[in-house]
Amino acid sequence: MSQLKLHELTVRHGDDALVDVADLSLEAGRALTIVGESGSGKSLLAHALMGTIAAGLRVNGTMTLEGAHYDLADRANRKQLWGTELALLPQEPALALDPTMRVRGQVAEGSPGFRKDHASALRRADDALDHLGLGHATGAWPHTLSGGMAQRVTYAAATIGGARVLIVDEPTKGLDSDALDRLADLLSEHVAGGGLLITITHDLRLARRLGGDVLVMRDATVVEQGPADQVLTAPEHDYTRRLLAAEPSRWRYEWMAAPASDPSAEPLVLAEGLAKSYGDTELFRDVSLDIRPGERWALAGPSGVGKTTLGNILLRLTQPDRGTVRHHAAVSNGKLQKLYQDPALSFPARVRLADAMRDVVRGHQVPEGRVESLMGTLGLPDDLLGRLPGQVSGGELQRLAIVRAMLLEPALVFADEATSRLDPLTQERTMDCLMSELSRTGCALLLVTHDHELATAVADRHVRLGEAAPSHV
Structure with a gap:
């Protein structure tokens, strides 16, 4: 069974710790959702794992994937995994898409063998976009897409390569309730198919839909973790309780x-x-x-x-x-x-x-x-x-x-x-x-x-x- 482990992961800016997570383990077939306050380090954790952390931030720690060990301080040692083993759906879809390329070609570029078999890659892109309800947008330019549509196009581009480890950063931004339900189904399909999923979200409804385990972060550290049905219904930490009680209806x-x-x-x-x-x-x-x-x-x-x-x-x-x-x-x-x-x-x-x-x-x-x-x-x-x-x-x-x-x-x-x-x-x-x-x-x-x-x-x-x-x- 596929497994990903992080050990002693830290991200620092000068002397300030932005992420400080001792150990984190992720197994195929069980979703992991990270929630917590803005600026607690959730997205930085994802970028540290991918090797896409911003310049000026210092990363330490190790990652183990399928028995192979990676020093997280080396930003380049995971590049060969991008798209085929590791994929990141970023928080800013408008910035992730190339404004000079139409949607269909942009998604097709992530398909394995794109340069050798361009026609097959385009067909796979069509299938991926149809599955996301975007078949009508294959010829569209990124600037004509709504925020929710841009996010789904970016999802198609990130997943078309078949990466087993999928990291999804704030995927519900810009999505209405129906589109959110479709996205939750897609993420659940990835998990059910033996994939590893890390979802970073502020949407507690999505966290409940995905199930699995929930990890709560605050001030760069983990304050609570456990099964979703436990953490999101009977939390032990006061911060988690206050997080759940902050709906606008109240x-x-x-x-x-x-x-x-x-x-x-x-x-x-x-x-x-x-x-x-x-x-x-x-x-x-x-x-x-x-x-x-x-x-x-x-x-x-x-x-x-x-x-x-x-x-x-x-x-x-x-x-x-x-x-x-x-x-x-x-x-x-x-x-x-x-x-x-x-x-x-x-x-x-x-x-x-x-x-x-x-x-x-x-x-x-x-x-x-x-x-x-x-x-x-x-x-x-x-x-x-x-x-x-x-x-x-x-x-x-x-x-x-x-x-x-x-x-x-x-x-x-x-x-x-x-x-x-x-x-x-x-x-x-x-x-x-x-x-x-x-x-x-x-x-x-x-x-x-x-x-x-x-x-x-x-x-x-x-x-x-x-x-x-x-x-x-």
């Missing part, structure tokens, strides 16, 4: 009261008769709405129906096929902010985070100490600013993006799955900070989320796409 905050509506206020954004298609696929038509100061809107619907596209049109980042969008002067000069679904898109990859923040502070006369105050509220240590974006977790980047947006005291924030990288506890803390700031300044919110409970807790106005006609509630 939130109780003053900002959750519906804001006072002023129908006489001029709209910040006024949209009439919007329609958008990509090729022969119509995303939506006849969408009209107006967003006034302080209002909270949620865009809902299945993956791929155009929620992000509609938000970008409302921000005038994308042109509609038909219809008009007008902006009030109040949203000029940085007063309209977008929080991206993939937070790595928010920061230049080669610029230290401190420099990225400093540019905003200097350009907009932000009061001294404001950055540190917001970071403290969101549970972010000051030393994060000394790193590059690739040296912090996706959840930390999401919160830093929120900090930067709040520095400008915007009139409207478009939050596109803005807490998708966060564990339940961190999401609760982050949304409390964000919504408190928006309530204080009278800022409007346009939220895209697949989490129905989150949308219900945060928004009082809803637009649902993917129906015969867009519905407004």
